[in-house]
Amino acid sequence: MSSKKLLSEFTKGFVKENPVLGLMLGLCSVLAVSTEVKNAIGMGVAMTFVLLGSNILVSLLRKTIPQKVRIPVFLIVIGSFTTIVDLVMNAYAPAIHKNLGIFIPLIVVNCIIIARAEAFAAKNTVLNSIIDALGMGFGYTLVLFVIATIREISGNGTFFGVKLFTEFNPVLVMMLPPGAFITIGLLMAVLRSIKK
Amino acid sequence: MKETIKLGKYLFIICAVAGVTLAGTNYFTIKKIVSQKLKAENAALKEVLPVAFCFEVKNNFPKNGFDEKNNIVGYVLKVTATGYSSQIEALVGLDRDFKVTGVKILSQTETPGLGSKISEKNFLSQFIGKFSEKILLKKDAQAGEIDGVTSATISSRAITDAIRKKINEFKKTVK
Numbered sequence: 001m002s003s004k005k006l007l008s009e010f011t012k013g014f015v016k017e018n019p020v021l022g023l024m025l026g027l028c029s030v031l032a033v034s035t036e037v038k039n040a041i042g043m044g045v046a047m048t049f050v051l052l053g054s055n056i057l058v059s060l061l062r063k064t065i066p067q068k069v070r071i072p073v074f075l076i077v078i079g080s081f082t083t084i085v086d087l088v089m090n091a092y093a094p095a096i097h098k099n100l101g102i103f104i105p106l107i108v109v110n111c112i113i114i115a116r117a118e119a120f121a122a123k124n125t126v127l128n129s130i131i132d133a134l135g136m137g138f139g140y141t142l143v144l145f146v147i148a149t150i151r152e153i154s155g156n157g158t159f160f161g162v163k164l165f166t167e168f169n170p171v172l173v174m175m176l177p178p179g180a181f182i183t184i185g186l187l188m189a190v191l192r193s194i195k196k
Numbered sequence: 197m198k199e200t201i202k203l204g205k206y207l208f209i210i211c212a213v214a215g216v217t218l219a220g221t222n223y224f225t226i227k228k229i230v231s232q233k234l235k236a237e238n239a240a241l242k243e244v245l246p247v248a249f250c251f252e253v254k255n256n257f258p259k260n261g262f263d264e265k266n267n268i269v270g271y272v273l274k275v276t277a278t279g280y281s282s283q284i285e286a287l288v289g290l291d292r293d294f295k296v297t298g299v300k301i302l303s304q305t306e307t308p309g310l311g312s313k314i315s316e317k318n319f320l321s322q323f324i325g326k327f328s329e330k331i332l333l334k335k336d337a338q339a340g341e342i343d344g345v346t347s348a349t350i351s352s353r354a355i356t357d358a359i360r361k362k363i364n365e366f367k368k369t370v371k
Contacts, residue, residue: 091228
């Protein structure tokens with residue numbers, strides 16, 4: 001495996017196969033947690049960790065997992081990692097845990113993870129799967145960060161909770177779910193025009 | 197048949213390993229989680245009733261707050277209100293004259309960026325130092341002295357009214 005190939009496995013998650021904007025996966029959590037940059041990063045890190053764990057394990061087991069029960073096995077692996085993240089965050093980062101609330105346990109049903117397990121980790125070596133997970137996780141976090149930045153600044157006039165303007169009339173719709181759809185749509189349009 | 201048993205065995209092993217791992221994680225984090233929760237709870241009590249040195253140890257509310265000499269200096273009530281999209285839970289601290297010493301929102305899932313602002317200091321600090329008669333939204337009553345959060349009237353009204361009612365109820369039980 002050449003290092004160039006590895007690099008492309010890593011970077012494909014940023015733009016070309018970006019899980020959110022390119023593959024349109026995991027939108028539910030993106031809509032929900034992108035109102036604040038702080039939450040967006042917390043969610044991105046938690047999700048990357050689960051993705052990394054599940055990709056490594058699925059890739060390790062890929063030759064022994066019977067084809068017929070592979071989906072239940074993926075689910076058990078993903079569920080276990082999510083629960084570990086949930087418990088550890090609750091113990092050591094209770095503030096972020098409280099903000100993200102229900103969306104941590106919901107990583108279980110985040111389709112990005114099962115999609116990577118099925119489409120990539122089940123067919124590739126451990127090293128490639130690690131690279132893939134990091135790239136995809138970074139791509140997901142990056143998109144969350146950009147959307148949350150746009151929404152937090154326009155909808156609340158703050159960035160990372162710091163007030164940016166003295167006289168500012170926030171665009172309230174940006175804080176609500178429609179704001180997330182609008183932002184995602186615009187970003188997708190920008191990305192597509194760049195790709196061409 | 198043979199294959200079914202094979203698949204079953206495989207799934208059993210995977211589940212057993214997952215179960216043991218999770219039990220282990222739970223074992224190592226449970227203490228920390230419980231202590232974090234207690235710490236957060238105590239901090240919340242202290243926040244709404246800063247004059248108190250310690251609090252009554254029991255599982256339900258209202259809780260009495262004590263000073264160093266074990267005299268009652270105030271009370272902490274738990275208020276539940278039905279907001280716009282969620283149940284709002286809050287702690288309210290009262291001194292012995294039933295004047296509010298602090299309000300803290302424990303949990304809510306109101307609209308992020310709108311209703312969720314009821315848990316911010318700008319809104320909650322208005323309650324401090326007020327008797328229950330003044331705890332009404334300005335737009336609802338002449339006597340009211342609470343400014344609602346802009347475009348989140350339902351959430352603001354829900355928590356304001358719930359706090360007033362709870363204090364009034366509590367007064368009767370003490371007197």
